[in-house]
Amino acid sequence: MSSRYAVILAAGQGTRMKSKLYKVLHPVCGKPMVQHVVDQVTELGFDEIVTIVGYGAEIVREQLGKKVAYAVQEKQLGTGHAVMQAEDVLGIKEGTTVVLCGDTPLITAKTIENLLKHHESQVAKATVLTAYAENPTGYGRMVRNQDGLVERIVEQKDASEKEQEINEINTGTYCFDNKALFESLKHVGNKNSQGEYYLPDVIEILQKSGETIAAYQTEDFGETLGVNDRVALSEAEAIMKKRINEMWMRNGVTIIDPQQTYISTEAMIGQDTVIYPGTVISGSTEIGTECIIGPNSEIKDSQIGDSTTIKQSVVYDSYIGANVAIGPFAHIRPQSKINDEVRIGNFVEIKKSTLGKGSKASHLSYIGDSDIGSEVNFSCGAVTVNYDGKNKFLTKIEDGAFIGCNSNLIAPVTIGKNALIAAGSTITDDVPSEALSIARARQTNKEEYVKKNN
The missing domain is CATH 3.90.550.10 (Spore Coat Polysaccharide Biosynthesis Protein SpsA; Chain A)
Structure with missing residues (x-):
């Protein structure tokens, strides 16, 4: 030749x-x-x-x-x-x-x-x-x-x-x-x-x-088709999208509504994964087998393990393990690592953090610049306070710890293995393993205060 x-x-x-x-x-x-x-x-x-x-x-x-x-x-x-x-x-x-x-x-x-x-x-x-x-x-x-x-x-x-x-x-x-x-x-x-x-x-x-x-x-x-204007660009997009979606459906992926599903040319998707309408899969994303993605989820440059569900959520530049449940309305920001069997619920934001196997953040939490062990529970409203206005600091939480509702963990700080953080606490110092930490003002009731000040 x-x-x-x-x-x-x-x-x-x-x-x-x-x-x-x-x-x-x-x-x-x-x-x-x-x-x-x-x-x-x-x-x-x-x-x-x-x-x-x-x-x-x-x-x-x-x-x-x-x-x-x-x-x-x-x-x-x-x-x-x-x-x-x-x-x-x-x-x-x-x-x-x-x-x-x-x-x-x-x-x-x-x-x-x-x-x-x-x-x-x-x-x-x-x-x-x-x-x-x-x-x-x-x-x-x-x-x-x-x-x-x-x-x-x-x-x-x-x-x-x-x-x-x-x-x-x-x-x-x-x-x-x-x-x-x-x-x-x-x-x-x-x-x-x-x-x-x-x-x-x-x-x-x-x-x-x-x-x-x-x-x-x-x-x-x-x-x-040669693209000379935005109309032709839209036509090319539609043809390419149809080509990509049909290829994946023929390879064992269920796409509920191909017209409402966007998949990049670099993406890889395993068999028996189901993709619901409104989903955008972009960049070099890899999705495993038997996953459920969407509706209305956006995943970019991320790796998703087998049997993971991501509903109405955003995942960027992160690793998600197997049997993970994310969403609805969660945001996984870049450089996060979510290990197997983790549960991330509604209105939870995770940034540049690792969550160990079986950990849970079910709702309304922010986890940033954190190293979280296995079987850790983040209750509603818990926050890792990672930024002092100039620098970012690490929060470390060891296996089995329980973080109570509306707790603030002021980094840098370490929460020991199986430690308990009482609801409403603001933690500024390390907490030993097996300890209960309470950091909140003592409640004071002033009798008849309202009557006397009216």
């Missing part, structure tokens, strides 16, 4: 997006569009991937990292001009080059591979990825000869009535013999209304040289 290269066009600003964010960085299901394209290309093991950057170059580089090489298009003078910028990297190399747009996030590795195989089987100098469009208005039409090879690509404005009836359209993704591509680009002119150098002109140049031009029609028109 000959060497394979990819050129990804990501230099445009995307003025129709009307955004400060550069077009190819707009996310689809949580991932920037250009990252979707790079990930699909990377999956195929190309010898070299060159991303053409321009507007927002540094931000695009920061997003894609060292997975790809870069070439800069200082002035946006058309798609042909953009590909020319890769000449220093690819110009003299033998092999096959695929050119893709960074604003086509729905393209798949399977379709790219099929395009390459068809190109190679036809011994073509160029192959156009095409698609069948129910309404082809606005697209360039593929006119084929009797052998099925491309005769020409005719734009909407130049097409005859008969040609306008053609439903096979040019998607803007191409496969080229690498040397032929860069040699032909030298002959592309800019005598058009935009004064730009267009990549499709290479097709015409190769045809006039008697070279074979092929076309491969993808089965899924949706894959070819």
Whole structure:
């Protein structure tokens, strides 16, 4: 097999997006569009991937990292001009080059591979990825000869009535013999209304040289969607969401209402997990088997163990063990570790804390910067007071301790094993194991106080 290269066009600003964010960085299901394209290309093991950057170059580089090489298009003078910028990297190399747009996030590795195989089987100098469009208005039409090879690509404005009836359209993704591509680009002119150098002109140049031009029609028109504005971005989001949700349902995950469920491309979900409507699973979240997630839960970059339930709650950047119950209305903030069989109830917030096996915080508690042992009970309204206005301090609670209602634990402080904290206490000193600690003012009743002061 000959060497394979990819050129990804990501230099445009995307003025129709009307955004400060550069077009190819707009996310689809949580991932920037250009990252979707790079990930699909990377999956195929190309010898070299060159991303053409321009507007927002540094931000695009920061997003894609060292997975790809870069070439800069200082002035946006058309798609042909953009590909020319890769000449220093690819110009003299033998092999096959695929050119893709960074604003086509729905393209798949399977379709790219099929395009390459068809190109190679036809011994073509160029192959156009095409698609069948129910309404082809606005697209360039593929006119084929009797052998099925491309005769020409005719734009909407130049097409005859008969040609306008053609439903096979040019998607803007191409496969080229690498040397032929860069040699032909030298002959592309800019005598058009935009004064730009267009990549499709290479097709015409190769045809006039008697070279074979092929076309491969993808089965899924949706894959070819190019995102130029917020309407198309929404369409891409809907297609990607449907694709992801259907994949998980076919792999044994129950999604009660797919239209109301959002799952990122990086997420992993175990069999027999049930996801209820309004749930958002983003980032590189991993969810185990037989879990119940939702309704209306948000989980990001977290690991969730088997048989855990998370109802109407938020979990960010945390570890949740097996057989854990969270919610409703709980907030698990970053760097928290909730071990097996823990119960976190309504209106409980946990931040940068570890809870040992079997511990409980059933309602209305704040646990921050804390190391909590096993079988610890946090009663209603208990708070670890971790911040003095300048610094954060650690609260340590050992196994089996019981924290009474409306207790304040002023960090740094340690509560010993099996200790009891009386309700309403404000604890400022360490409490020994097995001790009962009471830290509240003695009650005083002043008889007839109200009558005397009226």
